[in-house]
Amino acid sequence: MRSILYFKVIALALFTFLTGAVAAQTLYKANWVDPTSNITINADLSITRAVGASTYNGGAVGDNILPAGQNGFVQVTYVASTSNRFFMALNILEEGVSYTSSQYAIQIDGAQARVFQYDVGAIATTTAAAGDVFKIERVGTSVTFYKNADVLITLNGIQSQFSLRPEAILRSGTMPPVYCSFDRKVLAKPTIQLPTYTNNNGVIAITPEGGQAPFTYSWTPIELQPTSSISGKPRGIYSVTVTDAVGREGTATYELGYEMAWKNLVNTQINANNTLQAVTGTDSWEAGAAAANVLPANTNGWVEFIMPELTKTAFAIGLATMDRGTTYTPFPYSIYVHPLGYVKVFENNVDRGSLTSVVKGDRFRITRNGTSIIYSRNDIPFRTVTNVTASPEYFVDVAIHAPAGPLPLVTASFPPKLTLGATLVPVNDNNTGGSVTVNVKGALGTPKFLWTTGETSATLSNKGQGTYTVTVTDDLGQTATKTFYLGYAAQWTNRINLRVNENATVTKTLSNVSAWDTGALSANRLLAGENGDVSFTVDRVSPSDVFMVGLTSYNIDAAYNSMDYCFYFLNDGTVSVREKAANPGISLLHQEDNIYRIERKDLYVRYYVNEQILRTVTLADNNKELYADVSIKAASAPRVLTSFNYVPRTLYAVKNGNWTGPDVWSLSEGGTSSGITPVYGDNVRIKGYAVAITGEVECKSIQIIAPSTNTNLTVDGAAAVLTVKEHVKVKGEDNQEPVSAFLVKNLAKFKVQ
Structure with missing residues (x-):
């Protein structure tokens, strides 16, 4: 618990303070950056805003940085004026110009002074007279607010492992120059353009923040005529040292990797520079995206991003095995960026600890190296998970706490993987009118199509029931081949607590998610002695759907235990086989756009996933009439197609x-x-x-x-x-x-x- 202490400094200390008996300390003016458009930064680094404004929504932040764990202070000298209304703050990074998000702040309101912490106001108050010096100082795990040598209040038990910087927030009038015990830090603010598939057009452009112009630049690999930017670069590692006019240096290393091929956008837009931004206005985890970039199983690789300017946003970037929506909780390995400017590591929703002292420009990376997962900042590991025996295929996943953005540019050592999905239109009763439109994910450049039927476009039209195979090639030379099944839409009958949606998916009409009390049987019938199949595609795993789809003899039971042969989907992405409730012990993890199919052919029933046989059952005979069947425990089930139509009776x-x-x-x-x-x-x-x-x-x-x-x-x-x-x-x-x-x-x- 944080305690609050009120006390007066003894006279000897006051005398020492006033006479300067202790060694003088060098002070540095706060150098203001990122100003709002409604203020003016004057030549002496005071800040002015026109009188008449009604809210504290003007200001700037300083690029002077008090490093984590170090002691230091900011101070301002009061100038008498009833129009001067401002906050001087010491804050974690920048979060806009709202005093309610400032960690430690002193408000000057005419002749009144008040202490704020976040939106908790007036935890200490005093008057202000010309020449009064107001100071906020961090020493160890305490922050003390002063008026001259008088302590206004001390906050104990605060977190000292944050880097802090000065902040100015104005309503009206002029805020005098703010002085800091810590100097500006030379930060290299990069603008990066990642190489495309041609691998010869990468760009890194540096904008120095902090320091004193002019600046010089030194690049590795060496540039013959070094400037603030390099261009025409392939993927690789590039380092720069920026030196200001008085010899202060800032060094940064960047690695140009593959750009993200974003997909599965939920309440999210892709900006022109390939960053992401939430487009919903609600304050919740309901925005996100995944990348088609795939780290193959048993392969080393990394994903990274550079810490941006924070704008009161939270997001998580990590490695995942399946896309399960807009929350970070399923990510096996992720870095969560908190709005207050620190990061946390989350692994399958387990908080593995925080890393503080984060500043804009820090480079964060998650690496798989053999049997280890390594989290690093600026190439220095801060968490390592060892003896990781599983080495599955991973992709890059992003969760955004909306409203938020833009997020940082994300890059990885591994390219997009070319994968294929499709939008299918079932055939009609005359066995015509079916179509397949291929959805290409992860293509570099312009994809090219070649169907086994000879067509070369993304869409096949007016086709009958049957199988159709396409090969897609991108400009990098990646190829992907997939077979799609056109059939008749399952016409659901004997519906129990079930609604058929316009897109032919089906939804449970009851609110409970604990009982198998919803189902239907198809009017489509696979006649005795005939061959045929049911098939369906699942794009992404829904966090709410639990269902079974199968091929079965006639029944009017909503429960799954009456199904002869079926796939069982859980909302964690696990897919297994059930046969009249019996579990033959076969399961797998769903992969995006998988096609699931159950076929009766002669005396065999076979389960397929993307044309790979998962299980074969031998039949004594094939004289049963079979139907498509669906049973739902929670939410919805996908559209089902059959190779067989209904036969009128x-x-x-x-x-x-x-x-x-x-x-x-x-x-x-x-x-x-x-x-x-x-x-x-x-x-x-x-x-x-x-x-x-x-x-x-x-x-x-x-x-x-x-x-x-x-x-x-x-x-x-x-x-x-x-x-x-x-x-x-x-x-x-x-x-x-x-x-x-x-x-x-x-x-x-x-x-x-």
């Missing part, structure tokens, strides 16, 4: 009851119950029985023959929806009185497609 009502009752229907007029219900594509015949619809159902056609008042089809209630693909025919038969053969009532809906 005719079902006859043989009993009074609900449409979804399997004992109501027979495959022959007057026959026994078949155990199935009418679905999309089926023809329905009702004669002599009463059938009720209370939920969503669909079919191809309906014929109602009413020989008496006992025959009717009733669609009843707000939840009831009947969709008929073709026609509804109602016919009486020797009726002696009116018959209500087809009723839609109580807010029910009837749709004819």
